[in-house]
Amino acid sequence: MERLQAFKFELMPNGEQQRKMRQFAGACRFVYNKALALQKETHAAGGKFINYVAMAKHLTVWRGSNDTPWLKDAPVHTSQQALKDLERAFVNFFQKRADFPRFKRKGMGDSFRYPDAKQIKVDSENGRICVPKLGWLRYRNSRVPLGEVRRATISLRAGKWFVSVLTKRDVEQPIAQGSSVGIDVGIARFATLSDGTFIAPLASFKKHEQRLAKYQRRMSRKVKFSNNWKKAKAHVQRIHARIADARQDFLHKAPHTISKNHAMVAVEDLKVSNMSKSASGTVDAPGRNVRQKSGLNKAILDQGWGEFRRQLEYKTTWNGGYFVAIAPRNTSRTCPCCGHISADNRKTQAQFKCVACGHEANADHVGAINILAAGHAVLACGGMARSGHPTKQEPTEATTQLIA
Known part of the structure:
Protein backbone atom coordinates (compact mmCIF):
# COMPACT_ATOMS: atom_id res chain seq x y z
CA MET A 1 0.00 0.00 0.00
CA VAL A 171 4.72 -0.35 2.64
CA GLU A 172 3.37 -3.83 3.16
CA GLN A 173 -0.27 -4.18 4.15
CA PRO A 174 -0.11 -4.56 7.94
CA ILE A 175 -2.14 -7.18 9.80
CA ALA A 176 -4.30 -5.83 12.62
CA GLN A 177 -3.52 -7.06 16.11
CA GLY A 178 -5.73 -7.23 19.18
CA SER A 179 -9.46 -7.11 19.86
CA SER A 180 -12.22 -4.61 19.15
CA VAL A 181 -12.75 -1.52 21.29
CA GLY A 182 -15.27 1.27 21.64
CA ILE A 183 -14.17 4.71 22.84
CA ASP A 184 -16.22 7.39 24.58
CA VAL A 185 -14.59 10.81 24.95
CA GLY A 186 -15.36 13.19 27.78
CA ILE A 187 -14.12 15.95 30.06
CA ALA A 188 -13.35 14.18 33.37
CA ARG A 189 -11.96 11.22 31.43
CA PHE A 190 -10.40 12.06 28.11
CA ALA A 191 -11.16 8.65 26.60
CA THR A 192 -12.91 5.68 28.22
CA LEU A 193 -12.46 2.31 26.54
CA SER A 194 -15.05 -0.45 26.47
CA ASP A 195 -12.67 -2.78 28.33
CA GLY A 196 -12.95 -0.53 31.39
CA THR A 197 -9.64 1.34 31.09
CA PHE A 198 -9.48 5.05 30.49
CA ILE A 199 -7.02 7.79 29.57
CA ALA A 200 -6.76 10.76 31.91
CA PRO A 201 -7.05 14.21 30.30
CA LEU A 202 -3.95 16.31 29.72
CA ALA A 203 -5.71 19.72 29.97
CA SER A 204 -2.71 21.49 28.49
CA PHE A 205 -4.33 24.92 28.33
CA LYS A 206 -5.70 24.68 31.87
CA LYS A 207 -2.22 23.96 33.24
CA HIS A 208 -0.74 27.08 31.61
CA GLU A 209 -3.82 29.33 31.83
CA GLN A 210 -2.70 31.42 34.80
CA ARG A 211 0.83 31.86 33.46
CA LEU A 212 -0.54 32.83 30.06
CA ALA A 213 -2.90 35.39 31.59
CA LYS A 214 0.00 36.86 33.56
CA TYR A 215 2.09 37.58 30.47
CA GLN A 216 -0.94 38.72 28.50
CA ARG A 217 -1.56 41.37 31.16
CA ARG A 218 2.07 42.44 30.92
CA MET A 219 1.74 42.76 27.17
CA SER A 220 -1.44 44.83 27.46
CA ARG A 221 0.43 47.42 29.58
CA LYS A 222 3.07 48.00 26.92
CA VAL A 223 2.83 50.63 24.18
CA LYS A 224 1.52 48.80 21.14
CA PHE A 225 4.16 47.97 18.48
CA SER A 226 6.99 49.21 20.71
CA ASN A 227 10.09 47.04 21.21
CA ASN A 228 8.97 46.02 24.70
CA TRP A 229 5.51 45.15 23.35
CA LYS A 230 7.10 42.95 20.67
CA LYS A 231 9.19 41.15 23.30
CA ALA A 232 6.12 40.57 25.46
CA LYS A 233 4.17 39.33 22.45
CA ALA A 234 6.94 36.88 21.59
CA HIS A 235 6.78 35.53 25.15
CA VAL A 236 3.01 35.01 24.87
CA GLN A 237 3.48 33.26 21.53
CA ARG A 238 6.02 30.89 23.05
CA ILE A 239 3.56 29.94 25.80
CA HIS A 240 0.85 29.29 23.22
CA ALA A 241 3.29 27.14 21.23
CA ARG A 242 4.24 25.18 24.35
CA ILE A 243 0.56 24.50 25.08
CA ALA A 244 -0.07 23.35 21.51
CA ASP A 245 3.07 21.17 21.43
CA ALA A 246 2.12 19.37 24.64
CA ARG A 247 -1.40 18.76 23.37
CA GLN A 248 -0.14 17.55 19.98
CA ASP A 249 2.32 15.15 21.61
CA PHE A 250 -0.47 13.73 23.78
CA LEU A 251 -2.83 13.41 20.79
CA HIS A 252 -0.18 11.50 18.83
CA LYS A 253 0.76 9.01 21.56
CA ALA A 254 -2.72 8.08 22.79
CA PRO A 255 -4.14 7.08 19.35
CA HIS A 256 -0.89 5.30 18.50
CA THR A 257 -1.21 3.05 21.56
CA ILE A 258 -4.90 2.35 20.92
CA SER A 259 -4.53 1.60 17.20
CA LYS A 260 -1.51 -0.64 17.78
CA ASN A 261 -3.33 -2.85 20.30
CA HIS A 262 -6.80 -3.08 18.72
CA ALA A 263 -7.98 -4.47 15.37
CA MET A 264 -11.22 -2.46 15.27
CA VAL A 265 -11.85 0.96 16.80
CA ALA A 266 -15.32 2.51 17.08
CA VAL A 267 -15.87 6.13 18.10
CA GLU A 268 -18.75 8.61 18.06
CA ASP A 269 -19.15 10.87 15.05
CA LEU A 270 -19.21 14.05 17.14
CA LYS A 271 -19.72 17.53 15.69
CA VAL A 272 -17.26 19.35 17.95
CA SER A 273 -17.89 22.74 16.29
CA ASN A 274 -21.58 22.49 17.13
CA MET A 275 -20.93 21.25 20.66
CA SER A 276 -18.60 24.18 21.41
CA LYS A 277 -20.80 26.97 20.05
CA SER A 278 -21.38 30.01 22.26
CA ALA A 279 -24.62 30.22 24.26
CA SER A 280 -24.60 34.03 24.56
CA GLY A 281 -27.42 34.43 22.03
CA THR A 282 -28.49 37.85 20.82
CA VAL A 283 -29.71 41.09 22.39
CA ASP A 284 -33.32 40.20 21.67
CA ALA A 285 -32.93 36.56 22.70
CA PRO A 286 -30.09 36.29 25.25
CA GLY A 287 -28.82 32.83 26.13
CA ARG A 288 -28.97 31.07 29.48
CA ASN A 289 -26.11 29.73 31.61
CA VAL A 290 -23.67 31.56 29.38
CA ARG A 291 -20.76 31.41 31.82
CA GLN A 292 -21.19 27.69 32.47
CA LYS A 293 -21.42 26.95 28.74
CA SER A 294 -18.34 29.07 28.12
CA GLY A 295 -16.37 27.00 30.63
CA LEU A 296 -17.62 23.79 29.03
CA ASN A 297 -16.63 25.04 25.56
CA LYS A 298 -13.14 25.86 26.82
CA ALA A 299 -12.77 22.38 28.32
CA ILE A 300 -14.00 20.68 25.12
CA LEU A 301 -11.59 22.61 22.91
CA ASP A 302 -8.74 21.99 25.35
CA GLN A 303 -9.25 18.21 24.99
CA GLY A 304 -8.81 18.23 21.20
CA TRP A 305 -11.49 15.64 20.37
CA GLY A 306 -11.48 16.45 16.66
CA GLU A 307 -7.73 15.99 16.32
CA PHE A 308 -7.90 12.85 18.45
CA ARG A 309 -10.39 11.29 16.04
CA ARG A 310 -8.34 12.33 12.99
CA GLN A 311 -5.17 10.84 14.45
CA LEU A 312 -6.99 7.68 15.50
CA GLU A 313 -8.51 7.20 12.05
CA TYR A 314 -5.33 7.29 10.01
CA LYS A 315 -3.21 5.48 12.60
CA THR A 316 -5.74 2.63 12.72
CA THR A 317 -5.59 2.43 8.94
CA TRP A 318 -1.79 2.41 9.00
CA ASN A 319 -1.86 -0.54 11.43
CA GLY A 320 -4.32 -2.48 9.23
CA GLY A 321 -7.31 -2.10 11.51
CA TYR A 322 -10.89 -0.96 10.98
CA PHE A 323 -12.06 2.49 12.03
CA VAL A 324 -15.81 2.99 12.47
CA ALA A 325 -17.57 6.28 13.21
CA ILE A 326 -21.13 5.88 14.53
CA ALA A 327 -23.98 8.26 15.29
CA PRO A 328 -23.80 9.49 18.92
CA ARG A 329 -27.57 9.34 19.48
CA ASN A 330 -28.51 7.65 22.79
CA THR A 331 -25.10 6.02 23.29
CA SER A 332 -24.99 7.26 26.89
CA ARG A 333 -28.71 6.64 27.61
CA THR A 334 -28.97 3.00 26.56
CA CYS A 335 -28.60 0.24 29.13
CA PRO A 336 -26.07 -2.35 27.89
CA CYS A 337 -27.86 -5.12 29.87
CA CYS A 338 -31.55 -4.73 28.98
CA GLY A 339 -31.40 -2.20 26.12
CA HIS A 340 -33.75 0.28 27.81
CA ILE A 341 -33.35 3.84 26.48
CA SER A 342 -34.21 6.76 28.74
CA ALA A 343 -32.77 10.13 29.69
CA ASP A 344 -33.39 9.17 33.34
CA ASN A 345 -30.77 6.45 33.06
CA ARG A 346 -28.07 9.10 33.27
CA LYS A 347 -29.07 11.75 35.77
CA THR A 348 -25.45 12.71 36.47
CA GLN A 349 -22.43 12.98 34.22
CA ALA A 350 -20.48 10.32 36.08
CA GLN A 351 -23.02 7.66 37.07
CA PHE A 352 -25.35 5.48 34.99
CA LYS A 353 -28.32 3.69 36.58
CA CYS A 354 -30.95 1.97 34.47
CA VAL A 355 -34.49 2.75 35.64
CA ALA A 356 -35.72 -0.53 34.15
CA CYS A 357 -33.30 -3.22 35.41
CA GLY A 358 -31.26 -1.24 37.96
CA HIS A 359 -27.88 -1.79 36.29
CA GLU A 360 -25.27 0.65 37.66
CA ALA A 361 -21.91 1.55 36.13
CA ASN A 362 -19.70 4.44 35.15
CA ALA A 363 -21.53 6.50 32.52
CA ASP A 364 -18.54 6.82 30.21
CA HIS A 365 -17.88 3.08 30.37
CA VAL A 366 -21.51 2.38 29.45
CA GLY A 367 -21.20 4.77 26.52
CA ALA A 368 -18.05 3.00 25.30
CA ILE A 369 -19.77 -0.41 25.47
CA ASN A 370 -22.73 0.89 23.43
CA ILE A 371 -20.36 2.47 20.91
CA LEU A 372 -18.56 -0.85 20.45
CA ALA A 373 -21.88 -2.66 19.92
CA ALA A 374 -22.94 -0.06 17.35
CA GLY A 375 -19.57 -0.43 15.61
CA HIS A 376 -20.05 -4.19 15.36
CA ALA A 377 -23.51 -3.62 13.89
CA VAL A 378 -22.10 -1.24 11.27
CA LEU A 379 -19.46 -3.75 10.18
CA ALA A 380 -21.92 -6.64 10.15
CA CYS A 381 -24.41 -4.73 7.99
CA GLY A 382 -21.78 -3.38 5.60
CA GLY A 383 -22.34 0.23 6.65
CA MET A 384 -20.00 3.20 6.56
CA ALA A 385 -16.64 2.00 7.87
CA ARG A 386 -13.34 3.78 7.32
CA SER A 387 -10.40 1.42 7.17
CA GLY A 388 -7.45 0.28 5.14
CA HIS A 389 -9.54 -2.55 3.71
CA PRO A 390 -12.38 -2.58 1.15
CA THR A 391 -15.91 -2.81 2.60
CA LYS A 392 -18.72 -4.84 1.05
CA GLN A 393 -22.46 -4.98 1.56
CA GLU A 394 -22.07 -8.43 3.12
CA PRO A 395 -19.53 -9.11 5.87
CA THR A 396 -16.31 -10.71 4.74
CA GLU A 397 -14.70 -13.69 6.44
CA ALA A 398 -12.17 -11.45 8.19
CA THR A 399 -14.95 -9.17 9.43
CA THR A 400 -16.98 -12.14 10.68
CA GLN A 401 -13.99 -13.41 12.65
CA LEU A 402 -13.37 -9.94 14.00
CA ILE A 403 -16.96 -9.56 15.25
CA ALA A 404 -16.92 -13.03 16.75
Whole structure:
Protein backbone atom coordinates (compact mmCIF):
# COMPACT_ATOMS: atom_id res chain seq x y z
CA MET A 1 0.00 0.00 0.00
CA GLU A 2 1.06 3.59 -0.64
CA ARG A 3 1.68 5.83 2.36
CA LEU A 4 2.00 9.60 2.44
CA GLN A 5 3.76 10.92 5.52
CA ALA A 6 5.06 14.33 6.54
CA PHE A 7 8.28 14.87 8.50
CA LYS A 8 8.60 18.21 10.28
CA PHE A 9 11.92 19.75 11.33
CA GLU A 10 13.01 23.01 12.92
CA LEU A 11 15.13 25.09 10.58
CA MET A 12 18.33 26.90 11.55
CA PRO A 13 18.59 29.63 8.88
CA ASN A 14 21.05 32.50 8.82
CA GLY A 15 19.99 36.15 8.81
CA GLU A 16 19.81 36.49 5.04
CA GLN A 17 17.72 33.33 4.70
CA GLN A 18 15.32 34.52 7.41
CA ARG A 19 14.85 37.81 5.58
CA LYS A 20 14.10 36.01 2.33
CA MET A 21 11.67 33.59 3.97
CA ARG A 22 9.71 36.47 5.48
CA GLN A 23 9.68 38.11 2.04
CA PHE A 24 8.43 34.94 0.34
CA ALA A 25 5.72 34.43 2.96
CA GLY A 26 4.68 38.07 2.56
CA ALA A 27 4.47 37.67 -1.21
CA CYS A 28 2.20 34.63 -0.85
CA ARG A 29 0.00 36.52 1.61
CA PHE A 30 -0.21 39.49 -0.80
CA VAL A 31 -1.17 37.25 -3.73
CA TYR A 32 -3.80 35.45 -1.64
CA ASN A 33 -5.38 38.71 -0.42
CA LYS A 34 -5.27 40.36 -3.85
CA ALA A 35 -6.91 37.35 -5.48
CA LEU A 36 -9.57 37.26 -2.77
CA ALA A 37 -10.30 40.97 -3.30
CA LEU A 38 -10.60 40.33 -7.05
CA GLN A 39 -13.03 37.48 -6.43
CA LYS A 40 -15.18 39.75 -4.26
CA GLU A 41 -15.15 42.53 -6.86
CA THR A 42 -16.11 40.09 -9.61
CA HIS A 43 -18.96 38.69 -7.54
CA ALA A 44 -20.25 42.18 -6.66
CA ALA A 45 -20.27 43.07 -10.37
CA GLY A 46 -22.33 39.97 -11.17
CA GLY A 47 -19.47 37.96 -12.64
CA LYS A 48 -18.68 34.27 -12.22
CA PHE A 49 -16.15 32.66 -9.93
CA ILE A 50 -12.58 32.91 -11.28
CA ASN A 51 -10.91 29.49 -11.28
CA TYR A 52 -7.22 28.81 -10.72
CA VAL A 53 -6.22 28.83 -14.41
CA ALA A 54 -7.74 32.25 -15.02
CA MET A 55 -6.38 33.60 -11.74
CA ALA A 56 -2.87 32.41 -12.64
CA LYS A 57 -2.97 34.74 -15.66
CA HIS A 58 -3.67 37.64 -13.28
CA LEU A 59 -0.65 36.52 -11.24
CA THR A 60 1.54 36.84 -14.35
CA VAL A 61 0.32 40.43 -14.79
CA TRP A 62 0.94 41.27 -11.13
CA ARG A 63 4.50 39.88 -11.25
CA GLY A 64 5.25 42.03 -14.33
CA SER A 65 3.65 45.20 -12.96
CA ASN A 66 5.76 48.18 -11.97
CA ASP A 67 3.66 48.57 -8.83
CA THR A 68 4.70 45.19 -7.44
CA PRO A 69 8.15 44.39 -8.86
CA TRP A 70 9.14 42.63 -5.63
CA LEU A 71 6.80 39.72 -6.45
CA LYS A 72 9.44 38.51 -8.92
CA ASP A 73 11.87 37.96 -6.05
CA ALA A 74 9.70 35.14 -4.67
CA PRO A 75 9.51 31.78 -6.48
CA VAL A 76 6.54 31.67 -8.83
CA HIS A 77 5.53 28.19 -7.65
CA THR A 78 4.93 29.39 -4.10
CA SER A 79 2.66 32.20 -5.31
CA GLN A 80 0.75 29.74 -7.49
CA GLN A 81 0.23 27.53 -4.45
CA ALA A 82 -1.32 30.52 -2.65
CA LEU A 83 -3.88 30.76 -5.48
CA LYS A 84 -4.60 27.04 -5.16
CA ASP A 85 -5.12 27.46 -1.43
CA LEU A 86 -7.66 30.20 -2.14
CA GLU A 87 -9.47 28.05 -4.70
CA ARG A 88 -9.62 25.20 -2.20
CA ALA A 89 -11.01 27.58 0.43
CA PHE A 90 -13.79 28.64 -1.96
CA VAL A 91 -14.59 25.01 -2.82
CA ASN A 92 -14.90 24.20 0.89
CA PHE A 93 -17.19 27.22 1.28
CA PHE A 94 -19.38 26.23 -1.69
CA GLN A 95 -19.71 22.70 -0.31
CA LYS A 96 -20.58 24.11 3.15
CA ARG A 97 -17.51 22.66 4.83
CA ALA A 98 -16.06 26.02 5.91
CA ASP A 99 -16.84 29.71 6.27
CA PHE A 100 -16.24 32.30 3.56
CA PRO A 101 -12.49 32.88 2.98
CA ARG A 102 -10.99 35.75 4.94
CA PHE A 103 -8.01 38.00 4.29
CA LYS A 104 -4.71 36.90 5.80
CA ARG A 105 -2.88 39.05 8.33
CA LYS A 106 0.84 39.39 8.81
CA GLY A 107 2.15 37.02 11.44
CA MET A 108 -0.87 34.71 11.25
CA GLY A 109 0.08 31.48 9.54
CA ASP A 110 3.01 32.81 7.52
CA SER A 111 4.10 29.99 5.21
CA PHE A 112 4.88 29.06 1.62
CA ARG A 113 5.01 25.74 -0.22
CA TYR A 114 7.28 24.20 -2.88
CA PRO A 115 5.12 21.70 -4.85
CA ASP A 116 7.75 20.35 -7.25
CA ALA A 117 9.84 17.49 -5.87
CA LYS A 118 12.52 18.12 -8.52
CA GLN A 119 13.33 21.48 -6.90
CA ILE A 120 13.89 19.97 -3.45
CA LYS A 121 17.05 18.21 -2.29
CA VAL A 122 17.27 16.61 1.15
CA ASP A 123 20.65 15.70 2.65
CA SER A 124 19.52 13.80 5.75
CA GLU A 125 23.05 12.66 6.64
CA ASN A 126 24.24 16.25 7.10
CA GLY A 127 20.87 17.63 8.25
CA ARG A 128 20.19 20.11 5.48
CA ILE A 129 17.66 20.79 2.72
CA CYS A 130 17.97 22.79 -0.51
CA VAL A 131 15.04 24.76 -1.97
CA PRO A 132 14.89 27.39 -4.77
CA LYS A 133 16.13 30.92 -4.00
CA LEU A 134 17.12 29.95 -0.45
CA GLY A 135 19.88 27.44 -1.08
CA TRP A 136 20.90 24.94 1.56
CA LEU A 137 19.10 25.30 4.89
CA ARG A 138 20.25 23.50 8.02
CA TYR A 139 17.65 21.79 10.20
CA ARG A 140 17.58 19.88 13.46
CA ASN A 141 18.04 16.33 12.25
CA SER A 142 15.80 14.44 14.69
CA ARG A 143 14.91 11.58 12.31
CA VAL A 144 15.37 10.41 8.73
CA PRO A 145 12.53 11.20 6.30
CA LEU A 146 11.47 7.91 4.73
CA GLY A 147 10.39 7.61 1.11
CA GLU A 148 10.42 9.81 -1.98
CA VAL A 149 10.12 13.56 -1.38
CA ARG A 150 6.95 15.03 -2.87
CA ARG A 151 6.83 18.61 -1.62
CA ALA A 152 8.06 20.90 1.17
CA THR A 153 6.28 23.56 3.22
CA ILE A 154 8.17 26.22 5.18
CA SER A 155 6.27 27.97 7.98
CA LEU A 156 6.86 30.44 10.81
CA ARG A 157 5.57 29.64 14.30
CA ALA A 158 6.31 31.50 17.52
CA GLY A 159 9.43 33.07 16.05
CA LYS A 160 10.86 29.80 14.72
CA TRP A 161 10.95 28.51 11.16
CA PHE A 162 9.99 24.92 10.35
CA VAL A 163 10.04 22.76 7.23
CA SER A 164 7.53 19.97 6.64
CA VAL A 165 8.66 17.43 4.03
CA LEU A 166 5.92 15.26 2.52
CA THR A 167 7.12 11.85 1.36
CA LYS A 168 5.57 8.87 -0.43
CA ARG A 169 6.61 5.25 -0.03
CA ASP A 170 5.24 1.74 -0.49
CA VAL A 171 4.72 -0.35 2.64
CA GLU A 172 3.37 -3.83 3.16
CA GLN A 173 -0.27 -4.18 4.15
CA PRO A 174 -0.11 -4.56 7.94
CA ILE A 175 -2.14 -7.18 9.80
CA ALA A 176 -4.30 -5.83 12.62
CA GLN A 177 -3.52 -7.06 16.11
CA GLY A 178 -5.73 -7.23 19.18
CA SER A 179 -9.46 -7.11 19.86
CA SER A 180 -12.22 -4.61 19.15
CA VAL A 181 -12.75 -1.52 21.29
CA GLY A 182 -15.27 1.27 21.64
CA ILE A 183 -14.17 4.71 22.84
CA ASP A 184 -16.22 7.39 24.58
CA VAL A 185 -14.59 10.81 24.95
CA GLY A 186 -15.36 13.19 27.78
CA ILE A 187 -14.12 15.95 30.06
CA ALA A 188 -13.35 14.18 33.37
CA ARG A 189 -11.96 11.22 31.43
CA PHE A 190 -10.40 12.06 28.11
CA ALA A 191 -11.16 8.65 26.60
CA THR A 192 -12.91 5.68 28.22
CA LEU A 193 -12.46 2.31 26.54
CA SER A 194 -15.05 -0.45 26.47
CA ASP A 195 -12.67 -2.78 28.33
CA GLY A 196 -12.95 -0.53 31.39
CA THR A 197 -9.64 1.34 31.09
CA PHE A 198 -9.48 5.05 30.49
CA ILE A 199 -7.02 7.79 29.57
CA ALA A 200 -6.76 10.76 31.91
CA PRO A 201 -7.05 14.21 30.30
CA LEU A 202 -3.95 16.31 29.72
CA ALA A 203 -5.71 19.72 29.97
CA SER A 204 -2.71 21.49 28.49
CA PHE A 205 -4.33 24.92 28.33
CA LYS A 206 -5.70 24.68 31.87
CA LYS A 207 -2.22 23.96 33.24
CA HIS A 208 -0.74 27.08 31.61
CA GLU A 209 -3.82 29.33 31.83
CA GLN A 210 -2.70 31.42 34.80
CA ARG A 211 0.83 31.86 33.46
CA LEU A 212 -0.54 32.83 30.06
CA ALA A 213 -2.90 35.39 31.59
CA LYS A 214 0.00 36.86 33.56
CA TYR A 215 2.09 37.58 30.47
CA GLN A 216 -0.94 38.72 28.50
CA ARG A 217 -1.56 41.37 31.16
CA ARG A 218 2.07 42.44 30.92
CA MET A 219 1.74 42.76 27.17
CA SER A 220 -1.44 44.83 27.46
CA ARG A 221 0.43 47.42 29.58
CA LYS A 222 3.07 48.00 26.92
CA VAL A 223 2.83 50.63 24.18
CA LYS A 224 1.52 48.80 21.14
CA PHE A 225 4.16 47.97 18.48
CA SER A 226 6.99 49.21 20.71
CA ASN A 227 10.09 47.04 21.21
CA ASN A 228 8.97 46.02 24.70
CA TRP A 229 5.51 45.15 23.35
CA LYS A 230 7.10 42.95 20.67
CA LYS A 231 9.19 41.15 23.30
CA ALA A 232 6.12 40.57 25.46
CA LYS A 233 4.17 39.33 22.45
CA ALA A 234 6.94 36.88 21.59
CA HIS A 235 6.78 35.53 25.15
CA VAL A 236 3.01 35.01 24.87
CA GLN A 237 3.48 33.26 21.53
CA ARG A 238 6.02 30.89 23.05
CA ILE A 239 3.56 29.94 25.80
CA HIS A 240 0.85 29.29 23.22
CA ALA A 241 3.29 27.14 21.23
CA ARG A 242 4.24 25.18 24.35
CA ILE A 243 0.56 24.50 25.08
CA ALA A 244 -0.07 23.35 21.51
CA ASP A 245 3.07 21.17 21.43
CA ALA A 246 2.12 19.37 24.64
CA ARG A 247 -1.40 18.76 23.37
CA GLN A 248 -0.14 17.55 19.98
CA ASP A 249 2.32 15.15 21.61
CA PHE A 250 -0.47 13.73 23.78
CA LEU A 251 -2.83 13.41 20.79
CA HIS A 252 -0.18 11.50 18.83
CA LYS A 253 0.76 9.01 21.56
CA ALA A 254 -2.72 8.08 22.79
CA PRO A 255 -4.14 7.08 19.35
CA HIS A 256 -0.89 5.30 18.50
CA THR A 257 -1.21 3.05 21.56
CA ILE A 258 -4.90 2.35 20.92
CA SER A 259 -4.53 1.60 17.20
CA LYS A 260 -1.51 -0.64 17.78
CA ASN A 261 -3.33 -2.85 20.30
CA HIS A 262 -6.80 -3.08 18.72
CA ALA A 263 -7.98 -4.47 15.37
CA MET A 264 -11.22 -2.46 15.27
CA VAL A 265 -11.85 0.96 16.80
CA ALA A 266 -15.32 2.51 17.08
CA VAL A 267 -15.87 6.13 18.10
CA GLU A 268 -18.75 8.61 18.06
CA ASP A 269 -19.15 10.87 15.05
CA LEU A 270 -19.21 14.05 17.14
CA LYS A 271 -19.72 17.53 15.69
CA VAL A 272 -17.26 19.35 17.95
CA SER A 273 -17.89 22.74 16.29
CA ASN A 274 -21.58 22.49 17.13
CA MET A 275 -20.93 21.25 20.66
CA SER A 276 -18.60 24.18 21.41
CA LYS A 277 -20.80 26.97 20.05
CA SER A 278 -21.38 30.01 22.26
CA ALA A 279 -24.62 30.22 24.26
CA SER A 280 -24.60 34.03 24.56
CA GLY A 281 -27.42 34.43 22.03
CA THR A 282 -28.49 37.85 20.82
CA VAL A 283 -29.71 41.09 22.39
CA ASP A 284 -33.32 40.20 21.67
CA ALA A 285 -32.93 36.56 22.70
CA PRO A 286 -30.09 36.29 25.25
CA GLY A 287 -28.82 32.83 26.13
CA ARG A 288 -28.97 31.07 29.48
CA ASN A 289 -26.11 29.73 31.61
CA VAL A 290 -23.67 31.56 29.38
CA ARG A 291 -20.76 31.41 31.82
CA GLN A 292 -21.19 27.69 32.47
CA LYS A 293 -21.42 26.95 28.74
CA SER A 294 -18.34 29.07 28.12
CA GLY A 295 -16.37 27.00 30.63
CA LEU A 296 -17.62 23.79 29.03
CA ASN A 297 -16.63 25.04 25.56
CA LYS A 298 -13.14 25.86 26.82
CA ALA A 299 -12.77 22.38 28.32
CA ILE A 300 -14.00 20.68 25.12
CA LEU A 301 -11.59 22.61 22.91
CA ASP A 302 -8.74 21.99 25.35
CA GLN A 303 -9.25 18.21 24.99
CA GLY A 304 -8.81 18.23 21.20
CA TRP A 305 -11.49 15.64 20.37
CA GLY A 306 -11.48 16.45 16.66
CA GLU A 307 -7.73 15.99 16.32
CA PHE A 308 -7.90 12.85 18.45
CA ARG A 309 -10.39 11.29 16.04
CA ARG A 310 -8.34 12.33 12.99
CA GLN A 311 -5.17 10.84 14.45
CA LEU A 312 -6.99 7.68 15.50
CA GLU A 313 -8.51 7.20 12.05
CA TYR A 314 -5.33 7.29 10.01
CA LYS A 315 -3.21 5.48 12.60
CA THR A 316 -5.74 2.63 12.72
CA THR A 317 -5.59 2.43 8.94
CA TRP A 318 -1.79 2.41 9.00
CA ASN A 319 -1.86 -0.54 11.43
CA GLY A 320 -4.32 -2.48 9.23
CA GLY A 321 -7.31 -2.10 11.51
CA TYR A 322 -10.89 -0.96 10.98
CA PHE A 323 -12.06 2.49 12.03
CA VAL A 324 -15.81 2.99 12.47
CA ALA A 325 -17.57 6.28 13.21
CA ILE A 326 -21.13 5.88 14.53
CA ALA A 327 -23.98 8.26 15.29
CA PRO A 328 -23.80 9.49 18.92
CA ARG A 329 -27.57 9.34 19.48
CA ASN A 330 -28.51 7.65 22.79
CA THR A 331 -25.10 6.02 23.29
CA SER A 332 -24.99 7.26 26.89
CA ARG A 333 -28.71 6.64 27.61
CA THR A 334 -28.97 3.00 26.56
CA CYS A 335 -28.60 0.24 29.13
CA PRO A 336 -26.07 -2.35 27.89
CA CYS A 337 -27.86 -5.12 29.87
CA CYS A 338 -31.55 -4.73 28.98
CA GLY A 339 -31.40 -2.20 26.12
CA HIS A 340 -33.75 0.28 27.81
CA ILE A 341 -33.35 3.84 26.48
CA SER A 342 -34.21 6.76 28.74
CA ALA A 343 -32.77 10.13 29.69
CA ASP A 344 -33.39 9.17 33.34
CA ASN A 345 -30.77 6.45 33.06
CA ARG A 346 -28.07 9.10 33.27
CA LYS A 347 -29.07 11.75 35.77
CA THR A 348 -25.45 12.71 36.47
CA GLN A 349 -22.43 12.98 34.22
CA ALA A 350 -20.48 10.32 36.08
CA GLN A 351 -23.02 7.66 37.07
CA PHE A 352 -25.35 5.48 34.99
CA LYS A 353 -28.32 3.69 36.58
CA CYS A 354 -30.95 1.97 34.47
CA VAL A 355 -34.49 2.75 35.64
CA ALA A 356 -35.72 -0.53 34.15
CA CYS A 357 -33.30 -3.22 35.41
CA GLY A 358 -31.26 -1.24 37.96
CA HIS A 359 -27.88 -1.79 36.29
CA GLU A 360 -25.27 0.65 37.66
CA ALA A 361 -21.91 1.55 36.13
CA ASN A 362 -19.70 4.44 35.15
CA ALA A 363 -21.53 6.50 32.52
CA ASP A 364 -18.54 6.82 30.21
CA HIS A 365 -17.88 3.08 30.37
CA VAL A 366 -21.51 2.38 29.45
CA GLY A 367 -21.20 4.77 26.52
CA ALA A 368 -18.05 3.00 25.30
CA ILE A 369 -19.77 -0.41 25.47
CA ASN A 370 -22.73 0.89 23.43
CA ILE A 371 -20.36 2.47 20.91
CA LEU A 372 -18.56 -0.85 20.45
CA ALA A 373 -21.88 -2.66 19.92
CA ALA A 374 -22.94 -0.06 17.35
CA GLY A 375 -19.57 -0.43 15.61
CA HIS A 376 -20.05 -4.19 15.36
CA ALA A 377 -23.51 -3.62 13.89
CA VAL A 378 -22.10 -1.24 11.27
CA LEU A 379 -19.46 -3.75 10.18
CA ALA A 380 -21.92 -6.64 10.15
CA CYS A 381 -24.41 -4.73 7.99
CA GLY A 382 -21.78 -3.38 5.60
CA GLY A 383 -22.34 0.23 6.65
CA MET A 384 -20.00 3.20 6.56
CA ALA A 385 -16.64 2.00 7.87
CA ARG A 386 -13.34 3.78 7.32
CA SER A 387 -10.40 1.42 7.17
CA GLY A 388 -7.45 0.28 5.14
CA HIS A 389 -9.54 -2.55 3.71
CA PRO A 390 -12.38 -2.58 1.15
CA THR A 391 -15.91 -2.81 2.60
CA LYS A 392 -18.72 -4.84 1.05
CA GLN A 393 -22.46 -4.98 1.56
CA GLU A 394 -22.07 -8.43 3.12
CA PRO A 395 -19.53 -9.11 5.87
CA THR A 396 -16.31 -10.71 4.74
CA GLU A 397 -14.70 -13.69 6.44
CA ALA A 398 -12.17 -11.45 8.19
CA THR A 399 -14.95 -9.17 9.43
CA THR A 400 -16.98 -12.14 10.68
CA GLN A 401 -13.99 -13.41 12.65
CA LEU A 402 -13.37 -9.94 14.00
CA ILE A 403 -16.96 -9.56 15.25
CA ALA A 404 -16.92 -13.03 16.75
